[in-house]
Amino acid sequence: MEIKNYIWDFDGTLFDTYPVMLDALQQTIAKHGIQYDGYLAYFIKKYSIRKFALDYATPEFINDYHALETKLQTDVKFYPQIPTILADIVNKGGQNFVVSHRDDKTYAYLGELAPLFTEIITGDNHFARKPDPEALTYLLDKYELEPSQTGMVGDRPLDILAGQNAGVKTILFDEAGIFLDNVIKADVLIQTWQTMIDQ
Structure with missing residues (x-):
């Protein structure tokens, strides 16, 4: 894939x-x-x-x-592998986007990572909440993204359902091993971001 x-x-x-x-x-x-x-x-x-x-x-x-x-929430930290993953996507000609229910504090939390994203959508943009695909469809249309080459990445079933509803690929990050049965049928299920670097 x-x-x-x-x-x-x-x-x-x-x-x-x-x-x-x-x-x-x-x-x-x-x-x-x-x-x-x-x-x-x-x-x-x-x-x-x-x-x-x-x-x-x-x-x-x-x-x-x-x-x-x-x-x-005073010491907000990204997972250690995330900067490498995001930069690698951009270096290979791809784009990163954020679709979050969190408000515009998302920008401050992203900090130095923000330039690695083409667009950041927060709850303050007032798109329908996931699993509604409205925000994803907006990005697909605005940036003319090919659904078969686009992935929704999240840690909850509603993220995966949003991706499926938008017709894109899905990656479920299940660090705690809560959804290992993968009944929601994510295309990829991983428990550590190092797996994504090693592939």
Whole structure:
């Protein structure tokens, strides 16, 4: 499978932000007195924090969570192999894009990596949320990307479904081994970014 152009999710894919997100979520759950006995990390990977708020909390919950997560997320780090991967894609004539539900803080978090992306789409662009393919279709059309040479890269089923709905290739980054059964049928499933460098 030859992929030239890559559309990247942000949280848990390019950047290892999930530990702090999970901490903020657990603290917000405690603050709101919510009882949840399930596997929280699995729930937010399979669905989303927004769905957790809709299913188990009050409307104020998501605002409290975002405020706390922003406060705690002070040392945002990309996965070590990511700069090499992104630069290699560009050096081979490809393009990188971001489609994230996170707001425009994404730009600040990307920092020195930002020039390696042709366009960055955040929640503040108000495209329909993944798995709706609206943002991906916009990029395909604007940059005349060939779907068979374009890949959606993410760490959650909704990223893969967005890619499938847009008709592009899909790469599932499953660091924790939550989705190794690959029932969503991603084209590629990897657990470490070093695998992508070694290929």
